[in-house]
Amino acid sequence: MGVVEEGPVRISAGQVFTCPCCGLPQDRVPTLEQDWVLLEPGVDVLAHLVPAEHRWIVLSDGRVTVYGVCPPDAQQRCRVEHRLACAGQELPDLWPWLTAMREENARRSEREANTWAEGRAAAAGRGGVAGRRGIGGVPTENDTPLVTLSMREAAYHLPEAPDAPAQLVAATTDALVDxxxxxxxxxxxxxxxxxxxxxxxVAGTPA
Ligand SMILES: [Zn+2]
Structure with a gap:
C-alpha cells in the first residue's frame, strides 16, 4: 500500500526523483517494509488531516512507515504520499467505508423509488371499490389512471394557447408515463x- 510500482526517473544525486506521472520532483524515501515511497517534498501536516491509511511518519533512521495510532495524537505530524496529490494519477479510495455506505444508499434509493412507483401505480388504478370500473362493458380491475384537472373555463381558451386542452391531455399523460x-x-x-x-x-366567499 502506498508504494509506487513503476520506477521513477532519477534526475540528480541524492534522493530527488521525478514522478513518472506528472514530472514533478519528489522525495523517494525508504519504508520500514524494505520498499520505498514517493512523498511530497517539504510537506508535513497534522496526522488527523490525512486519511488513516496514508499517514507516513518518519522514523529515527530516516525510513518511513504508516502511523498506526488511531485516533492520532493531536500533535502528531505526518508526510503526504505524492500519489494522493499527483495531478497525473487517479485518487485512490481514501474512505472505503464511506464508499461502501454510498453504494448501499444507492441500492436503497433505487429500491425505495421502485416501491414508491409501484404504490403510485396501484393507487392510481385502485382508488375505488372493486367491481365499479368497466371497459367495453366488462368489469375490470386494470390499473387505469384517471386524472381530473379542474381549472377556470377561461384558462382553456387563452388566445396565446389555442390548443391548450390537447397539450394538457398530452402533457399529463406523459407525466404519468414518466x-x-x-x-x-x-x-x-x-x-x-x-x-x-x-x-x-374560498373560505365561504365566491372567488
Ligand atoms: Zn505525480
Whole structure:
C-alpha cells in the first residue's frame, strides 16, 4: 500500500526523483517494509488531516512507515504520499467505508423509488371499490389512471394557447408515463373540467 510500482526517473544525486506521472520532483524515501515511497517534498501536516491509511511518519533512521495510532495524537505530524496529490494519477479510495455506505444508499434509493412507483401505480388504478370500473362493458380491475384537472373555463381558451386542452391531455399523460412506465399510456384517462366564473369559492366567499 502506498508504494509506487513503476520506477521513477532519477534526475540528480541524492534522493530527488521525478514522478513518472506528472514530472514533478519528489522525495523517494525508504519504508520500514524494505520498499520505498514517493512523498511530497517539504510537506508535513497534522496526522488527523490525512486519511488513516496514508499517514507516513518518519522514523529515527530516516525510513518511513504508516502511523498506526488511531485516533492520532493531536500533535502528531505526518508526510503526504505524492500519489494522493499527483495531478497525473487517479485518487485512490481514501474512505472505503464511506464508499461502501454510498453504494448501499444507492441500492436503497433505487429500491425505495421502485416501491414508491409501484404504490403510485396501484393507487392510481385502485382508488375505488372493486367491481365499479368497466371497459367495453366488462368489469375490470386494470390499473387505469384517471386524472381530473379542474381549472377556470377561461384558462382553456387563452388566445396565446389555442390548443391548450390537447397539450394538457398530452402533457399529463406523459407525466404519468414518466412515473408509471410506458405500459400505462394506453389506459390513461384525462378529464379536463372547466369551472365557470362564480362557481368556486374560498373560505365561504365566491372567488
Ligand atoms: Zn505525480
Amino acid at each position: 412515473v408509471l412506465g410506458e405500459d400505462i399510456r394506453r389506459q390513461v384517462i384525462v378529464t379536463l373540467v372547466g369551472v365557470p366564473d362564480g362557481r368556486t369559492g
